[in-house]
Amino acid sequence: MADPFDTAAIRRRVLAAWADSPARFREDANAEEDLVRGGYRDRLLVELAQNAADAAVRAGVPGRLRLELTGDELRAANTGAPLDAAGVQALATLRASAKRDGPATVGRFGVGFAAVLAVSDEPVVLSTGGGVAFSAARTRAEVAALPSLTEELARRDGAVPALRLPWPAEGSPPDGFATEVVLPLRPGAHAAVAAALEALDAELLLALPGLERIEIDTQGAIRNLAIEDGEWHVAQRSGEVPAELLADRPVEERERRGYTVTWAVPVAGPLTGRQVVHAPTPSDEPLSLPARLIAPFPLGPDRRHVLPGPVTDHLVGVAADTYADLLSGLPREAGVLALVPRVGLAAAELDAALARAVLDRLRGLAWLPVAGEDDELQRPDRAVALDDPTEERVAALAGVVPGLLPANWSRRTDAPVLAALGVRRIGLAEVVEAVRGIDRPPGWWARFYAAFADADREELGALPVPLADGRTAHGPAGVLLPEPGLPADRLAPLGLRIAVPEAAAGPGRRLLERLGARPATAAAVLADPLVRDVVERSVDAVEDGEVDDPAALAEAVLALVAAADVRPGELPWLAELALPDADGGWAPAGELVLPGSPLAEVLEPGALGVLGEPAADRDALRAVGVLDTFALTTADEPDDLDVDGAGEWVDAVLDRLPRDAPPPQWPPLTAVRDLELVTDWSHALALLAALPAQAWVDVRLGDTDVPSYLRWWLSTHPVLDGRRPDRLRDPRSTSLQGLYEPVDVEPALLDLLRPPATLDEVLDDVDASTDLLQRLGDPARTVRPELLRTVYGRLAEALDGVDVDPPPRVRVAPDRVVEEAVVLDAPWLQPLVDAPLVPAGGQPDAVADLLDLPLASELVSGAPEGTPDRRLAWRELPGAALAAARLGVDVLDGEVAVHDRLTIGGRRVAWWPGAEFDSVDGTPDALGRALAWRAGAWPLRQALAEAFAHPDRAAALAAEDGLG
Numbered sequence: 001m002a003d004p005f006d007t008a009a010i011r012r013r014v015l016a017a018w019a020d021s022p023a024r025f026r027e028d029a030n031a032e033e034d035l036v037r038g039g040y041r042d043r044l045l046v047e048l049a050q051n052a053a054d055a056a057v058r059a060g061v062p063g064r065l066r067l068e069l070t071g072d073e074l075r076a077a078n079t080g081a082p083l084d085a086a087g088v089q090a091l092a093t094l095r096a097s098a099k100r101d102g103p104a105t106v107g108r109f110g111v112g113f114a115a116v117l118a119v120s121d122e123p124v125v126l127s128t129g130g131g132v133a134f135s136a137a138r139t140r141a142e143v144a145a146l147p148s149l150t151e152e153l154a155r156r157d158g159a160v161p162a163l164r165l166p167w168p169a170e171g172s173p174p175d176g177f178a179t180e181v182v183l184p185l186r187p188g189a190h191a192a193v194a195a196a197l198e199a200l201d202a203e204l205l206l207a208l209p210g211l212e213r214i215e216i217d218t219q220g221a222i223r224n225l226a227i228e229d230g231e232w233h234v235a236q237r238s239g240e241v242p243a244e245l246l247a248d249r250p251v252e253e254r255e256r257r258g259y260t261v262t263w264a265v266p267v268a269g270p271l272t273g274r275q276v277v278h279a280p281t282p283s284d285e286p287l288s289l290p291a292r293l294i295a296p297f298p299l300g301p302d303r304r305h306v307l308p309g310p311v312t313d314h315l316v317g318v319a320a321d322t323y324a325d326l327l328s329g330l331p332r333e334a335g336v337l338a339l340v341p342r343v344g345l346a347a348a349e350l351d352a353a354l355a356r357a358v359l360d361r362l363r364g365l366a367w368l369p370v371a372g373e374d375d376e377l378q379r380p381d382r383a384v385a386l387d388d389p390t391e392e393r394v395a396a397l398a399g400v401v402p403g404l405l406p407a408n409w410s411r412r413t414d415a416p417v418l419a420a421l422g423v424r425r426i427g428l429a430e431v432v433e434a435v436r437g438i439d440r441p442p443g444w445w446a447r448f449y450a451a452f453a454d455a456d457r458e459e460l461g462a463l464p465v466p467l468a469d470g471r472t473a474h475g476p477a478g479v480l481l482p483e484p485g486l487p488a489d490r491l492a493p494l495g496l497r498i499a500v501p502e503a504a505a506g507p508g509r510r511l512l513e514r515l516g517a518r519p520a521t522a523a524a525v526l527a528d529p530l531v532r533d534v535v536e537r538s539v540d541a542v543e544d545g546e547v548d549d550p551a552a553l554a555e556a557v558l559a560l561v562a563a564a565d566v567r568p569g570e571l572p573w574l575a576e577l578a579l580p581d582a583d584g585g586w587a588p589a590g591e592l593v594l595p596g597s598p599l600a601e602v603l604e605p606g607a608l609g610v611l612g613e614p615a616a617d618r619d620a621l622r623a624v625g626v627l628d629t630f631a632l633t634t635a636d637e638p639d640d641l642d643v644d645g646a647g648e649w650v651d652a653v654l655d656r657l658p659r660d661a662p663p664p665q666w667p668p669l670t671a672v673r674d675l676e677l678v679t680d681w682s683h684a685l686a687l688l689a690a691l692p693a694q695a696w697v698d699v700r701l702g703d704t705d706v707p708s709y710l711r712w713w714l715s716t717h718p719v720l721d722g723r724r725p726d727r728l729r730d731p732r733s734t735s736l737q738g739l740y741e742p743v744d745v746e747p748a749l750l751d752l753l754r755p756p757a758t759l760d761e762v763l764d765d766v767d768a769s770t771d772l773l774q775r776l777g778d779p780a781r782t783v784r785p786e787l788l789r790t791v792y793g794r795l796a797e798a799l800d801g802v803d804v805d806p807p808p809r810v811r812v813a814p815d816r817v818v819e820e821a822v823v824l825d826a827p828w829l830q831p832l833v834d835a836p837l838v839p840a841g842g843q844p845d846a847v848a849d850l851l852d853l854p855l856a857s858e859l860v861s862g863a864p865e866g867t868p869d870r871r872l873a874w875r876e877l878p879g880a881a882l883a884a885a886r887l888g889v890d891v892l893d894g895e896v897a898v899h900d901r902l903t904i905g906g907r908r909v910a911w912w913p914g915a916e917f918d919s920v921d922g923t924p925d926a927l928g929r930a931l932a933w934r935a936g937a938w939p940l941r942q943a944l945a946e947a948f949a950h951p952d953r954a955a956a957l958a959a960e961d962g963l964g
Contacts, residue, residue, distance in 0.1 A: 004130035005088040007166040019146045032161040035114040046281045047112035048076040053208035055080030063211035069218045072185045077177035083127035092166045120183035124169050127179040131169030136162040207280045207294045234264045235326035245310040261318045262294040263326045270338045286347035320357035332369045334408035340417045371406045372398030380421035385410035387427040392451035401434045428459035442502035449508020457514050468498045477516030493553040522563035538578035542586045558620045566623040569632040575625030580612035590625035597628030602684040607677040629687045631673045644676040653706045655766045664701040670694045671709040681719040730757035738782035763798040777809035779817045793841020796850045806852035812836035823848040829856040831909045862904040864919040868897035878951030883944045898922045924949035
């Protein structure tokens with residue numbers, strides 16, 4: 001067999017060395033065993049790929065590796081430089097790489113091929129320049145032939161360093177490949193190799209720049225691994241380690257000062273899972289950064305861990321700078337924050353050193369975006385993150401808060417990262433402070449309020465609000481938020497805190513309301529105490545020069561009134577608004593009359609001022625109290641009514657209440673102003689009739705209804721052709737006919753004025769009752785008989801306790817008045833009284849006192865003269881049974897003395913009562929009167945007389961009674 005690499009010579013030298021020095025054999029066996037069982041125990045595929053990459057680099061061609069698992073054999077074919085004698089020497093020599101003087105390669109120490117022994121005892125390397133094979137069995141046989149190694153071989157149970165003795169091998173690599181490693185698998189290794197092939201991914205190629213592609217064929221299933229363009233973000237820095245830093249490193253390392261440090265992250269997102277440092281192939285050094293780090297850190301003999309020292313420190317710094325390059329080159333997306341290291345999470349010393357160094361670089365690097373500025377980057381120490389950020393909030397604050405990060409860069413989940421970078425975080429209080437004093441258009445404020453509509457209201461209590469008059473409110477509390485229709489642009493003279501309508505529009509309005517702002521319709525603004533105060537002081541303020549533009553102030557209030565659709569008298573204080581008068585001055589609106597108005601035509605000229613140039617439509621002017629008709633005024637107490645005769649009205653009202661009634665609880669009162677100024681009542685009454693019903697409606701005090709102020713005033717003043725309505729009568733009633741002239745007005749006005757229609761209505765008022773007393777003595781008047789019977793008695797009741805002068809004349813008949821008369825206080829006295837009799841209406845004593853007249857009983861006295869002709873029991877009289885029935889008793893008791901001629905003091909009478917019995921002249925009429933008086937049933941006297949007059953008709957009369 002041809003031996004192009006003179007493997008026989010290598011075997012002779014090695015065997016001679018082992019024979020001469022069994023310790024050398026032992027050393028080689030131990031070293032190989034350490035590599036196979038230690039540093040390279042699971043590095044088979046990585047080392048095969050590394051050798052393939054180095055071969056491609058040496059040849060300067062694209063690297064390609066083909067891994068094929070068929071049956072119990074693994075084949076690894078690669079492109080690049082073929083195996084040469086130096087390569088064979090390196091394979092058979094521990095830590096003496098053939099790559100020492102070549103171009104920059106990954107492998108450096110010539111020990112990686114030992115990884116094949118983890119799965120195979122008979123590895124073969126076939127190349128276009130020849131092949132070489134290694135065999136544990138053949139090596140064992142060669143060693144067994146050396147007597148000096150017999151004991152050591154037995155101690156090792158036949159284990160030998162299989163890679164020290166090469167043999168020539170027949171065969172060649174597949175077409176298109178320069179070299180193929182053939183590994184007959186040790187029994188039980190197939191599953192492990194298959195799993196390793198399955199787990200192999202394209203990331204390995206990042207550490208092997210000379211290798212472009214790996215083809216994997218597992219039992220015919222083909223898989224290709226390659227790094228495609230656009231799959232990874234990569235940052236690299238290359239250079240040389242300063243020579244002085246290599247002083248304590250092995251000789252061969254000192255000759256390899258060049259380095260390339262690579263950081264890579266997938267375009268699809270950061271790496272996940274456990275990461276390790278690649279130096280340049282995977283080590284056991286953990287890495288908390290979610291990125292692939294490939295750097296030629298110096299490794300320990302186990303090829304697993306990075307050694308500390310100056311070189312490692314230098315490469316850590318380079319790695320940190322490269323990492324900063326990586327982050328700077330990534331798209332400006334918030335996901336990049338996941339690549340910021342967290343020192344507290346470092347898993348090992350090297351990892352912590354990398355994290356600290358990277359964090360230090362990132363803190364001083366301008367790589368964070370600025371909200372609203374697409375091309376501007378900033379350092380973390382100048383950046384600001386917003387608590388509870390949203391796109392809307394950040395957009396609102398962009399350009400207001402310097403250095404503000406975009407919303408997705410400020411998330412709370414990234415707070416630890418931002419804090420580690422030194423980014424300042426601000427909350428709502430700082431937001432409020434940031435926007436204080438800034439000048440922004442109303443639309444900006446609307447968007448700002450909307451963005452923070454759901455924020456904590458306590459911290460936003462001092463949020464500024466732009467006002468319609470150009471000022472700024474330092475907090476929404478009490479600010480008025482204009483509703484549609486509010487003339488906010490005209491209200492500046494009122495000094496109100498009204499938000500600019502556009503600023504308070506949209507979803508942000510809810511925030512302002514939560515912070516104490518109040519929706520402001522025109523009506524709500526008018527309800528603001530400040531507006532009332534301004535209006536009520538306006539006249540004095542104008543006179544004192546405190547108002548720069550009185551017309552603007554008037555216009556503002558009138559605009560509010562028009563927008564609120566205020567009705568005249570609805571807000572009485574509006575009457576204090578200063579308005580111009582026709583003389584060039586300023587006067588309260590309530591003291592001005594609209595020129596040419598109906599009211600102006602009925603008042604005394606000059607009684608009230610006349611409005612000057614109107615500043616609004618007539619409806620608004622009327623609403624603020626400018627008069628075109630009579631004005632209503634209201635009060636909660638009578639003492640607060642500033643109208644003519646208010647006190648007299650109260651007295652008249654109180655006179656109508658029961659004498660024992662408690663002090664009244666007054667309801668809200670309505671009165672009418674300026675009645676005393678009227679000169680034309682013929683037209684004024686029509687205006688009054690058109691007033692709202694509340695001006696006329698009676699006042700309810702307890703259980704008593706009393707006339708309203710307006711009704712009372714009109715009734716007691718000569719408003720009807722010089723006559724008072726309460727001195728006239730309702731023409732629809734005849735009860736007072738003859739005493740009062742009828743009112744001649746329209747029916748509607750008649751219902752409002754309510755002139756008296758009955759005696760009761762007259763007697764409700766003391767003044768009217770006093771007047772009636774005088775009218776009864778007027779010979780020019782007449783009285784209806786039915787009224788005369790009771791009128792003086794009713795007057796005596798109505799005027800009881802009132803100091804009234806007695807009339808000079810009294811009425812004794814419907815059409816007769818006299819100066820001297822007697823009050824009849826007992827019916828049996830009437831025949832003995834010669835003077836005219838005044839009907840007492842059941843109140844003789846009171847009537848006598850009222851009229852200052854004597855009672856009949858004071859003038860006449862006496863007793864029946866002579867002896868009665870007979871004494872009879874009442875029940876014995878004919879007709880007694882019917883009389884008893886009409887009285888409602890079973891039988892009549894007592895006696896009666898009958899005189900054929902009954903006289904008192906010589907004067908004949910029909911009836912005279914006595915203590916025990918009455919005396920009568922025997923006539924039915926006398927019997928009926930006597931019995932009715934004694935029984936206390938005076939109104940039945942005629943019925944009783946009828947019973948006695950027709951005893952023969954008792955049954956018929958009883959039948960008639962049954963009809964009633």
